[in-house]
Amino acid sequence: MPVEPQPSPAALPAAPPERAEVIAARGVVKQFGGKTVVRGIDFSVAAGEHVGFLGPNGAGKTTTIRMMTCQSPLGGGEIRVFGLPVGPRHERAIKARLGVVPQDENLDPDLSVLVNLRVYASYYGIPRAVAEERAAELLALFALADRRDARIDTLSGGMKRRLSIARALIHGPDLLVLDEPTTGLDPQARHLVWEKLRELGRRGTTMLLTTHYMEEAAQLCDRVLIIDDGRIIAEGSPRELVRRHAGSEVVEVFPPFDDALKTQCAPFATRIEATSEALRLYLADAAAMPPLLDVLAGHTFLRRAANLEDVFLHLTRRELRD
Amino acid sequence: MATRDLFGLGGTTDERVHLASVVRVMQRNFLSWRRFYRASLVSALGDPLLFLFGIGWGLGRYVGDIEGVPYAQFVASGIVASSVMNVATFETTFSTFARMREQRTYEAIRATPVSLTEIMGGDVLWASCKCLLTATVMTLVLWLAGLLRSPLAIGLPLAGFLIGVPFGAIGMLVTSRAQSWDYFTYYFTFGISLMFYFSGIFFPLASMPGALQAVAWCLPLSHGVAITRALALGTVGPMLLLHAAVLALYFALTFRLAVRGMHRRLVT
Numbered sequence: 195m196p197v198e199p200q201p202s203p204a205a206l207p208a209a210p211p212e213r214a215e216v217i218a219a220r221g222v223v224k225q226f227g228g229k230t231v232v233r234g235i236d237f238s239v240a241a242g243e244h245v246g247f248l249g250p251n252g253a254g255k256t257t258t259i260r261m262m263t264c265q266s267p268l269g270g271g272e273i274r275v276f277g278l279p280v281g282p283r284h285e286r287a288i289k290a291r292l293g294v295v296p297q298d299e300n301l302d303p304d305l306s307v308l309v310n311l312r313v314y315a316s317y318y319g320i321p322r323a324v325a326e327e328r329a330a331e332l333l334a335l336f337a338l339a340d341r342r343d344a345r346i347d348t349l350s351g352g353m354k355r356r357l358s359i360a361r362a363l364i365h366g367p368d369l370l371v372l373d374e375p376t377t378g379l380d381p382q383a384r385h386l387v388w389e390k391l392r393e394l395g396r397r398g399t400t401m402l403l404t405t406h407y408m409e410e411a412a413q414l415c416d417r418v419l420i421i422d423d424g425r426i427i428a429e430g431s432p433r434e435l436v437r438r439h440a441g442s443e444v445v446e447v448f449p450p451f452d453d454a455l456k457t458q459c460a461p462f463a464t465r466i467e468a469t470s471e472a473l474r475l476y477l478a479d480a481a482a483m484p485p486l487l488d489v490l491a492g493h494t495f496l497r498r499a500a501n502l503e504d505v506f507l508h509l510t511r512r513e514l515r516d
Numbered sequence: 517m518a519t520r521d522l523f524g525l526g527g528t529t530d531e532r533v534h535l536a537s538v539v540r541v542m543q544r545n546f547l548s549w550r551r552f553y554r555a556s557l558v559s560a561l562g563d564p565l566l567f568l569f570g571i572g573w574g575l576g577r578y579v580g581d582i583e584g585v586p587y588a589q590f591v592a593s594g595i596v597a598s599s600v601m602n603v604a605t606f607e608t609t610f611s612t613f614a615r616m617r618e619q620r621t622y623e624a625i626r627a628t629p630v631s632l633t634e635i636m637g638g639d640v641l642w643a644s645c646k647c648l649l650t651a652t653v654m655t656l657v658l659w660l661a662g663l664l665r666s667p668l669a670i671g672l673p674l675a676g677f678l679i680g681v682p683f684g685a686i687g688m689l690v691t692s693r694a695q696s697w698d699y700f701t702y703y704f705t706f707g708i709s710l711m712f713y714f715s716g717i718f719f720p721l722a723s724m725p726g727a728l729q730a731v732a733w734c735l736p737l738s739h740g741v742a743i744t745r746a747l748a749l750g751t752v753g754p755m756l757l758l759h760a761a762v763l764a765l766y767f768a769l770t771f772r773l774a775v776r777g778m779h780r781r782l783v784t
Contacts, residue, residue: 226784263627265623265627265783266783266784267783282528282529282531285529285530285629289628289629290628290629292627294627296620296623296624296627300621300623300624302544302548302619302621302624303619304547304548304549304552305548309547313540313543313547314628316540316543317537317625317630319536319629362627
């Protein structure tokens, strides 16, 4: 029998002393039957970072994740995970250090909660005693300890998702990859998942997640890559992105309003968007507000802080026109 | 020692097969099966035994002896092989398809260091373990019913396991091509049913016209029946090795094709 492949020390990257590069992707491309889904993506994730791929459905997020986790062959370019190029040669070594939470739940329906973890641990060759100990810890962390003997179909959506995350952590991976971790969950369940993921973040777990929820990206990620139509179109911390692409505040003026108002507001805003629903004014800073209030006298309007959704809608406006 | 291009996947994946991983997948299937083992055993044993006692004893009284063997014993010695075929086939067609499509078990395991080929190997190994179980219980029942002539019949459980391997692989090949549940109907009608009737379970292949005989000997079940019959009736000879070799060849060819088909399908 061949021996289990080990990552060779020589193949590890010459990492900066304090923050090792966990993922380095360059010029990543993927085509499915003549259709290009990923069109040249470059990104990197450092140890301890929490990075989010934010993008609409079909943007290429899941495809990129699948290539990165060695589940789909690379269509072009290069991805290094833990310094190892993805591909047949290092597939097992990479997978051994990755935890993957899939978009669609794929727990074992005929096994109990605990046995799901036990069986998954066996795929990593974890000794039974170690697996039991880790499973107990994870069940406690994910508030599933009292459901350890429950069958999967008796669990709620939120519990299943938490169990999927626990399962992905059973072997103590160096990188946790989550594909839309809260899609389809109700608000309570979603907040509980966020709380658990933040807890993992505090413990230093490196995370890469995809989402199309702005709030999720803002809550969980140090750094967000906005991906649209197979390309990264913006990158930065949620705060930076908001400042750069949406300013500090947004004023939404509700109908009725006319073009004259738009002209009057123009000097105060860095950008104005008019839709049938609202006239949206993006302000660089709050100082523009007092004089603007005079202009808006008599109109119904809402003043709020700019958020990631403004950035997203602005940058991916092409999508909205489709 | 496995080679790098064992399955002809063109360097798209790590083709080495770790036996430990294969066994872990088999264990997963065993744990999952424990929940349904009663229903599973009833269907695996009920059908062949009812069939055997109905045809073997009922019809046997009018048929008399075949090749100097009472008809019930003649049929019983072949039914062991066909039940093993059925058990292995169900496991790697319907059960594997469910694991692959409905339960997404394949996807879940593929995220770990266990490879797709090892998952498929684990499914085939598990199918063979079920065959071992079926063959063991059948051997016991047939022995109690006085339908086994030779002490060599003690080898039937092991034979059941080994015969299960190629049938598991053939089922896997069908599954790798299946786009829907309906697809299996073709294989069950033109593969499984055909083999059931024309592999020498109910009449000796030698009684068929020469050309048909040659065709019948191409069917894997004919060789399975020849093996179980030799053990049950104590007619073991060097031909046993040839039958085993044909089954081994069936396994090697179909499993390789199944692995390639499944990779084309899932590794995209």
